Amino acid sequence: MRVFEGSLSAEGKVFGIVVSRFNEFLTKNLLQGAIDCLTRHGAMEKDIDVVWVPGAFEIGFVARKMASSGRYSALICLGVIIRGATVHFEYVAGQVTRTLGQINSEGIVPVTYGIIIADSLEQATERAGTKMGNKGWNAALSAIEMASVNEKLK
Helix, strand or coil, X not given: CCCCCCCCCCCCCCEEEEEECCCHHHHHHHHHHHHHHHHHCCCCHHHEEEEEECCHHHHHHHHHHHHHHCCCCEEEEEEEEEXXXXXXXXXXXXXXXXXXXXXXXXXCCCEEEEEEEECCHHHHHHHEEECCEEHHHHHHXXXXXXXXXXXXXX
C-alpha cells in the first residue's frame, strides 16, 4: 500500500491569493492571516501574488485565469459574504462556491476556500481573526498541504 500525504512546507512554492474588496474591513484580516501562514511555513513574499477583486462573485473569474496560467502551486480564495435582507446573499454564496469547486475539480491547481459565509456580522468577525480563528490562515495552510500533495501525485 502506498500512502501520499502533503507536507506543510511552503518553500519553493508560488501562491496566488484572490481577495474580495467587499467587506474589506474583514477580508484584509483574512489576507493578513493567509500571508502570515504562508511566510511562517517558508514561502517567500516574492512568491505570493495578491489580486483584489470587487466582490466575492468576481473571485471565480480571477481564480480561473490564475489556475490557467500554470504559474501557481496553489490558489487561496478569500471573501466574506454576510446574509442581508434579500436573497442576493444566497445567489452570490452559491455561485462562488460552485465556481471554485469546478475550478478545483479540473485538477489543474489546488484551490482553497477561504470564503466566510455568515448570517451576521458577528459570525463573520469571529471567523476573520477573533475567537474562532482566521479562515484566511486555514485556507493558506490547506493550500500548502494541497500543493505538496499535488507535487507528489505528478
